Amino acid sequence: xxxxxxxxxxxxxxxxxxxxxxGIVALVFQKRNSQPSSQPGVxxxxxxxxxxxxxxxxxxxxxxxxxxxxxxxxxRAGIVTFGAVLLASVILVICAFRDDFSIAYILHHSNRDLPxxxxxxxxxxxxxxxxxxxxxxxAAYGFVLRLxxxxxxxxxxxxxxxxxxxxxxxxxxxxxxAHPFAIVQGTIPADGNGLNPLLQYPEMVIHPPMLYLGYxxxxxxxxxxxxxxxxxxxGEKWIHITRRWTMVxxxxxxxxxxxxxxxxxxxxxxxxxxxxxxxENASLMPWLTGTAFLHSVMMQEKRGMLKMWNMWLVFxxxxxxxxxxxxxxxxxxxxxxxxxxxxxxxxxxxxLAITLIVFIFFFVKNKSSLRSEHKLESLVSRESSFLFNxxxxxxxxxxxxxxxxxxxxxxxxxxxxxxxGAPFYNRVAIxxxxxxxxxxxxxxxxxWRKTSLxxxxxxxxxxxxxxxxxxxxLMITPQSWGSTFGLKPWQDxxxxxxLMAIALSVLVTLxxxxxxxxxxxxxxxxxxxxxxxxxxxxxxxxxRRYGGYIVHFxxxxxxxxxxGAAFNQDKxxxxxxxxxxxxxxxxxxxxxxTDDDGPNxxxxxxxxxxxxxxxxxxxxxxxxxxxxxxxxxxxxPDIRSGLNEDLYLVFEGLNQxxxxxxxxxxxxxxxxxxxxxxxxxxxxxxxxxVPNAPxxxxxxxxxxxxxxxxxxxxxxx
Amino acid sequence: xxxxxxxxxxxxxRASRTVQAAVLSAAVFIFLGAGDPATRFxxxxxxxxxxxxxxxILLECNHVGCPASDGMRNELMAAVSRxxxxxxxEQGFVQKYGPTVLAAPTTKGFDRAAYVIPFAALFFxxxxxxxxxxxxxxxPAPALADGLRxxxxxxxEQFRDQARKETDL
Numbered sequence: 001x002x003x004x005x006x007x008x009x010x011x012x013x014x015x016x017x018x019x020x021x022x023g024i025v026a027l028v029f030q031k032r033n034s035q036p037s038s039q040p041g042v043x044x045x046x047x048x049x050x051x052x053x054x055x056x057x058x059x060x061x062x063x064x065x066x067x068x069x070x071x072x073x074x075x076r077a078g079i080v081t082f083g084a085v086l087l088a089s090v091i092l093v094i095c096a097f098r099d100d101f102s103i104a105y106i107l108h109h110s111n112r113d114l115p116x117x118x119x120x121x122x123x124x125x126x127x128x129x130x131x132x133x134x135x136x137x138x139a140a141y142g143f144v145l146r147l148x149x150x151x152x153x154x155x156x157x158x159x160x161x162x163x164x165x166x167x168x169x170x171x172x173x174x175x176x177x178a179h180p181f182a183i184v185q186g187t188i189p190a191d192g193n194g195l196n197p198l199l200q201y202p203e204m205v206i207h208p209p210m211l212y213l214g215y216x217x218x219x220x221x222x223x224x225x226x227x228x229x230x231x232x233x234x235g236e237k238w239i240h241i242t243r244r245w246t247m248v249x250x251x252x253x254x255x256x257x258x259x260x261x262x263x264x265x266x267x268x269x270x271x272x273x274x275x276x277x278x279x280e281n282a283s284l285m286p287w288l289t290g291t292a293f294l295h296s297v298m299m300q301e302k303r304g305m306l307k308m309w310n311m312w313l314v315f316x317x318x319x320x321x322x323x324x325x326x327x328x329x330x331x332x333x334x335x336x337x338x339x340x341x342x343x344x345x346x347x348x349x350x351x352l353a354i355t356l357i358v359f360i361f362f363f364v365k366n367k368s369s370l371r372s373e374h375k376l377e378s379l380v381s382r383e384s385s386f387l388f389n390x391x392x393x394x395x396x397x398x399x400x401x402x403x404x405x406x407x408x409x410x411x412x413x414x415x416x417x418x419x420x421g422a423p424f425y426n427r428v429a430i431x432x433x434x435x436x437x438x439x440x441x442x443x444x445x446x447x448w449r450k451t452s453l454x455x456x457x458x459x460x461x462x463x464x465x466x467x468x469x470x471x472x473x474l475m476i477t478p479q480s481w482g483s484t485f486g487l488k489p490w491q492d493x494x495x496x497x498x499l500m501a502i503a504l505s506v507l508v509t510l511x512x513x514x515x516x517x518x519x520x521x522x523x524x525x526x527x528x529x530x531x532x533x534x535x536x537x538x539x540x541x542x543x544r545r546y547g548g549y550i551v552h553f554x555x556x557x558x559x560x561x562x563x564g565a566a567f568n569q570d571k572x573x574x575x576x577x578x579x580x581x582x583x584x585x586x587x588x589x590x591x592x593x594t595d596d597d598g599p600n601x602x603x604x605x606x607x608x609x610x611x612x613x614x615x616x617x618x619x620x621x622x623x624x625x626x627x628x629x630x631x632x633x634x635x636x637p638d639i640r641s642g643l644n645e646d647l648y649l650v651f652e653g654l655n656q657x658x659x660x661x662x663x664x665x666x667x668x669x670x671x672x673x674x675x676x677x678x679x680x681x682x683x684x685x686x687x688x689x690v691p692n693a694p695x696x697x698x699x700x701x702x703x704x705x706x707x708x709x710x711x712x713x714x715x716x717x
Numbered sequence: 718x719x720x721x722x723x724x725x726x727x728x729x730x731r732a733s734r735t736v737q738a739a740v741l742s743a744a745v746f747i748f749l750g751a752g753d754p755a756t757r758f759x760x761x762x763x764x765x766x767x768x769x770x771x772x773x774i775l776l777e778c779n780h781v782g783c784p785a786s787d788g789m790r791n792e793l794m795a796a797v798s799r800x801x802x803x804x805x806x807e808q809g810f811v812q813k814y815g816p817t818v819l820a821a822p823t824t825k826g827f828d829r830a831a832y833v834i835p836f837a838a839l840f841f842x843x844x845x846x847x848x849x850x851x852x853x854x855x856x857p858a859p860a861l862a863d864g865l866r867x868x869x870x871x872x873x874e875q876f877r878d879q880a881r882k883e884t885d886l
Contacts, residue, residue: 270777277772376853384850391842399835406822406831414827416816419766422774424821428835 002103002181005091009132009181012084012139013171019077020164026071027157029063071157075146078160081167082136082143089123089136092180096122101192104182105129111192111629113599117205118195124208125199127329127344128180133208134325135170137216142167145220155238158227159220166219169351177344194629197601201267207259211283214253215321218286220245221293222318225311229362232369236301242314243297244689250290251685257283258678269635269650271570271666273674276425281404282324285397289317292393299386300372302448307370308363309390315359320397322352327404378450385443392436399429430497437504437559440552441511463510471503482644483567483584483669494566501563505556512549519546540693547688554680557673564645564670572664574655575606584667586647587611591619593661601625606651606661610640622651622663646671758797761806762790766820774820789814 092105096119101107109126110119118125124133142163149156174180221242228238260283265273274280293313299306330345376383403420410418445451445459479486489496520535527534539546573581575590582588593606605623609616623636640647648666655662759776767778769785775793778786789810796806810818822828 270773272777275772375856376850378854379847379850384846387846387850388843391839391846395835395839395842398838402834403831407817410822410827410831418822418828418831419817419820420822420831421766421772421820423764424831427821428832432835432839 001091001095001098001100002183005088005095005181006179008084008088008091009171009174009179012081012088012135013168013175015077015081015084016164016167016171019074019081020161020168022070022074022077023157023161023164026067026074027161029067030071030154074164075149075157075160078142078146078164081164082139085132085136085139085171088180089132092129092132093120093123096120099192101190102184102188103180104184105180107184107189107192109192109195111194111600113629114192114195115200115600117202118200121199121205121208122195124212125195125204128174128178128182130208130212131170131174131178131344132180134212134216135167135174137209137212138163138167138170138219141217141220145223151241152237154231155224155227155233155241158231159223162223162226163219166223169347173344173347177347192629194627197625197627197630197632197634198267200600200627200634201263203259203263203266207256207263209256210252210259211256214249214256215283215286215324217245217249217252218290218318218321220249221314225314226359226362229311229359229366229369232366234369236304239297239300239310243294243301246290246294246297246314247685247689250287250294251682253283253287253290254678254681254685257287258674262675265671266637266639267634269637269652271568271637271648271650271664271668272565273671276403276420276422278404279324279328281400282320282327285324285400286317286320288393288397288400289313289320292390292397293317295386295393296390299383303383304372305383306386307372308367311363311370313390313394316397319352319355320401322348322355326352380446380451380453380456382443382446382448382451385439385446389436389439389443392432392439396429396432396436399425399432403428426494426497433559434497434500434504437501437508437556440555441504441507444515444549444552445511459511459514463507463514466510467503467507470506471499474499474502483569483667484564484644492566498563498566501559505560505563508552508556512553515549516546537693539687540690543690543692544688547684547686547690550684550687551681552684554677554682554684557677557680559677561670561672561674561677564668564673567669569667570664572652572662574660575608575663576658576660581663581665583647583665584645585612586665586667588620588649588663588665590661590663600629601627604651604654604661606663608649608663610647620647620649622649624651624653641672643670643672645669754794754797757803758794761797761803762793764807764820765789765793765810765818768814768818 092103095103095106096110097116099106099110099112105126105128106122109129110122114122122129124130142160145156145163146160149160224238224242224245227233260280261273264275265271293310296306296310296313300310326345326348330348378384403424406420407417410416441463442460445456447455474485474487475489477485484498484502487495487499489499516535516538517531519538520531523529523534523538524531527537529537569584571581571583573579575581575588575593577590577592579590580587587610589609589611591607591609593604595602595604597603603623603625605621608620608622610618610620618640620638620640622638625634625636626632627634635650635652637648637650639649646666646668648668650664650666652662652664654660762776763774765775767773767775767783767786767789769778769783771778771783775786775789792810793806796809801809807819807823822831824832
């Protein structure tokens, strides 16, 4: 099996090389043979985007046909690459299920008693497997792209070559530096070392694929952008194509980042969901620049502005995704998430340098094709808000990048490392994020070109009053109502930030709601439909705009969840049978503690009755496991989630002297809002991808007797 | 985290709440850093890292039998009980465990750059955008075809209002 897998990887590399080189040859010949007047981007007869010369010598025609065929073989080689990488991946998974410990990767990341789903997840659980998985996803994206080439054959041919170039890098890594089918030398052990216990959680089966779909997916917008830059693509069609790919990729990355947060919350047992670890930061950076691009791309579509800036944003997003992988795998920055140190960091460093040089070369060479007529009429306009929005997103990204690299910079400058943890980000990133939240509220209310202060005042007054009322309400209500009530912002800076975050979230929510209301009211007036039906119709008519508003609403729900962190409480206590612990409004009584033994792990757990207001509401069982194959321990917190707060119990271990369990209880405020907000964001994104419903057309009909108010007709298309 | 329950407001009227808020605000600024030992332990403990390699905040390290965090917490509690100032406690920890024990860079020496650079970038970026907007605003309008004149001022507003009415959703 390992031989077949190795062969499949070699074949995939050869096919990618062919796809890359033949693709370049075809494009170069095409450029030479194309007529000066031929318009790139215009669909032509050639399958690979070759513009046929109306007349020409037989030699030129022959060359054209030849290069067209070469281009087509390059496209097909790219498609078959997917098959070869898929074969290698399937073989690795089969080897995991067959407990083939002759393969070093399976030996180090699996064991006989590992449950089936985790054996499947072995594919992305270690260095070599995850690189294979990355390559598989890249090949899958390339497969879809190459099948959809008819959208714009020539642009897709360029993008296909860029994708093949990136694929060559990953397949070279797999074949020469991190081979997933490397064979164990000497005696083959009877059992494997097992999977890292922290990874043995159901979300492990879904979190990495989502994250990788996001990381890898940003290669596609980059491929289109670089292709458009190289061919000096006129018009904005490439940006339409790229935007949809970016939205899909962005949704995957959003899902991946928050699944990671949920996984950390549910498994790591420290009661939090985000530790500002370099690897977590690495996933956040491309998300921030990708989000900036999704906003600024509207400037290019609507006004033909920011062409150069958008090109750089697409590149930065791709580059930061690769940089994140470099951080994880090079060992250059210490992280709890990092894979084992290896020499592949050098490969990534070279790849980052080469992509940067290639991009800068083509940017400098062809930037004249990106000139746009920037003309603004007013500071108070949608255009200005997008500029500030982009500034803040990029600044947040820079802050995260700066914080991630600062320990290394400090070591170089002053000879000693420093830690850059949560307190730093709380001080620096939160104020910027609050500014961004203000823009999220204001931006949608601004019109393109110019907004009069009068209309801004009209649209903004009620949402502002609503936000102020909520802020005052939160300050004057008694604390007995819950952890987020009775907020005194002057007591602690974290309370101030939380109050600001909640008030601004209310502001955004009200502006979003007012947008739906105003649009719905107009439709309702014209059609006589109910307000709800009118809002649904409104959304369907402009899914991108209103889907975007729903994403904004999801973001504020997430922000409210983050704001809850200021009110978290925790308590640690040794608990023998019958012992009592009180935290917040909850009382915990230890009913029992015991242990258990299974094939994969042994476990210790406690049973705790939970009382609230003198009434038993639940029995919770936090667990601590000892995994036999890896000889490592892991906690499985028990979490009772509610809208207001989560009761989060961790079995920390046994007191060595008396054998009593030590329980740590956390009361985490508003955490559920984060997970709800993510769902809303994803729903909004899916909605934004749905094609618009046709706009209604009013038919000017002569009024008939008895029909004074003819209803507007709606076109079928 | 301050014990908010102990600070709960007991005053009933809005006016007295305002007075209370003012007094509390003043108190916070006057007695900054002079909290009770438990609050100080909690605050300083969240500004430090456990050095066992878990990369967690000292008071969030959840390893039973962790070779570092128990001892560090005891040292911190002892220092706070002695009444050592925050900076003295931090200095003691840095001397013993190295600068990586602090969860964030200090505001002294080169460490200050960690905080200055992002905010400098923010102000620089804001200034740059304002300049860009001004430059774009002052650009002459693109030339129109013969016989057409650019629409400006009240006439432009009139057209805008008309367009809004006709395209309003």
